[in-house]
Amino acid sequence: MFSKESLYINAIKFSNQLKVNYKKLNNDEIIETNSSTFIATDDILGRDIATKLNNHASEINNTYISTLLIADDTILLRKKEVKLRDYVVTSLNNDYNIAVSKNTLFETRNYFEKCGIDYIFSAYHILNLHIEQNPCNNNLVVLLFNNQAFCIVVNDSGQIIYNKRFTLTAFEDIKQSKFYENEVLGQKLYDEVYALELEELVKNIIEEFYKQGKNIFIEKVSLLYNIRYLTEAQISQMSSDLMIDLTYHPISVDEELYELSKSTHSNKSFIRPRPKPTNTFRNMLITLVIFLFLFTVSLFILPYNKWLGIEKKIEKVEEKKVEKIKEIILPNHIKSNSIIEFKALEALETIPYDVVLREFILDRNNIILDVDMLKKDTFIKVIKPELKKSYENVDIKFKEENIILKALIKANKYHKEMKGNTFKNYKDVYISNEFMPIIAVTEQLKILFPTNTIINFKSSSKDKFNTFNYLINLVVKSPLEFFKLIDTLNNELYSINITYPVNFIKTEAGIEIEFTLQFNQPI
Known part of the structure; x- marks a missing residue:
């Protein structure tokens, strides 16, 4: 029985770097994992990085490259809502679809033009999958990712009843401000601004949610982070200021993206995966051609030689003296x-x-x-x-x-x-x-x-x-x-x-x- 190999590559673009995670599978069992980080500041993926990804993909036919939207401007739509014009729509869960503008989708797709891309998801997909795997009730859940906050409120049945997306101040913005002195003090300033901005954001979401007259009481706030910026003391102070139970947990975006890329969730991608090369037809064709050739030779050529009395002339080939090339051994x-x-x-x-x-x-x-x-x-x-x-x-x-x-x-x-x-x-x-x-x-x-x-x-x-x-x-x-x-x-x-x-x-x-x-x- 032949084994089936596959390779899943997650390539996530941040402001000035690209994080790549590799998972090699054999018969759906993970046998090898690897990760790399590349400096990537251009609008299109660099040729050197693309070459490395293409080299990995060339080794295994069933290679799938997945990513998240570089500029996530997605909108959540109820299943019965009319689809928006100039938007690409896909499924989020049983209740919601998710839409992204065609221009935004093109930007992400074009970034990976040199190596190709199979799946493109939104950070909302990551957040929704996390909630499906970790059910919660009457909860405000916020995913903090790539200078954005993706916020949803779930009711006592675990269904999404509110959603909103916010842009947070980036470190580059702090770096351009007049208060910036050096990298270390600049990072300290950014951490303070980040904590204050996040507390204000949570406060405004709760107030806006209650103004909508929802008959739901938010019992808990869950902040999910990919990179940790807040200390335990800051979380405790924020919980005290807002007078609500507040938790701060890590989330592995790489693992969630890998789960989304697997066949059970891949239909939620904004694009369809590229066709994968297969050697089955080629191997069958080669085998058939060889068989027909040998059959023809044995059936026609060999008998005619005997019938016509044609003797095979064996020409003595004079051996040519080949000058032996001296091997040059140098450091690799x-x-x-x-x-x-x-x-x-x-x-x-x-x-x-x-x-x-x-x-x-x-x-x-x-x-x-x-x-x-x-x-x-x-x-x-x-x-x-x-x-x-x-x-x-x-x-x-x-x-x-x-x-x-x-x-x-x-x-x-x-x-x-x-x-x-x-x-x-x-x-x-x-x-x-x-x-x-x-x-x-x-x-x-x-x-x-x-x-x-x-x-x-x-x-x-x-x-x-x-x-x-x-x-x-x-x-x-x-x-x-x-x-x-x-x-x-x-x-x-x-x-x-x-x-x-x-x-x-x-x-x-x-x-x-x-x-x-x-x-x-x-x-």
Whole structure:
């Protein structure tokens, strides 16, 4: 019996990043999960990210890519209500449909044009599924997601009787205000504004709901968050101010989106999934052609040879002497660069939103993070558990303890197992032209790196191959530019690899990166 493999990819767009979650299934059983975060500030998905998604999709025919609306302007409609013009309507639950404007749907669909998309849902779908899985009565439930608040009130039967959507102040808005000083104090200001704004929002919803004359008393308020911004003290104070039972719970948008993408809920998507390739017909056709060919040969050609007395002429083919090509063994630059990329991205993803990374040193088996933070427990609750997944020892030393806590985080003894198939192997043939002198190599590197890059020759070594060592210094606006640079090096037919340590320093001009680069060639 053949196994059935499938891959579900959730790609959720936030203001300046794209979070991707992978679930690989075999016979509907999850056998592998993975996640990645990419910096994504453009209006259309970058080609490098799209290529990675397409590579995953090419491995398994039954691959489904799902997302949420980038700009969610959806409207809930009773089942009997007339459909709106220029809107796409789909089902929310047994009582409601949900409508989105065609322009908004096009924006999301167009964003994923380079890789395609199978399912598009609204945050209301996430909220409704949560309520179906966690029934509640006489409750105001608010989903806080991507700078928006999706609010519904359910009656004593668990049915939706009120809904409204609000836009919340984004961190980018705070950053543009005259009160913004720096990232750490700016984050603190944002947290305070967020708490006040949310309390006012809940208060206004309750007042508006009662003005509508609904014969329902709201007994409880449930706030669902994807990223935690409020402390327990703030929640307690908010509950006291509003004089109502108020809870603050996390919700896994990735898991809910995965459930929506499965066949039982997929009919609620605003679009239909793309047709999936199948090899069944092709395999049958190939088998049939081969069978007919062999049958024809055996039935006609072989008998005619005997009847006509045609002897098969066997020509002696003179063996040609093939000159044996000398194999050129050079360091696998793709694997070396990809490991550095993986470790750097892994470390950067451990830094939460309320921590500013001042300096980052990546070495072979350890890292050093120079950070500014607001709370000590951020290290214990967030950073340390994530780093412990990859490093045996993780410690912190506070340099200053004022409003802003300046600290040095050290992690060493990297123990995470890297499977052989995690990184791409170099299968092409390295260019084996005449030996390239230092001047020629330097000019080649100038082509590959940005114009502001400082390229200094340090030394050379000769063992099984010849290596030129260069000290590289450049300034980028975001880590994404560094990762794009690695992709550029990996596409070269020369063995060019980055070596440890790699230093990242936050400056006024951007992120200054310094590392040693090796150019390898045959002796």
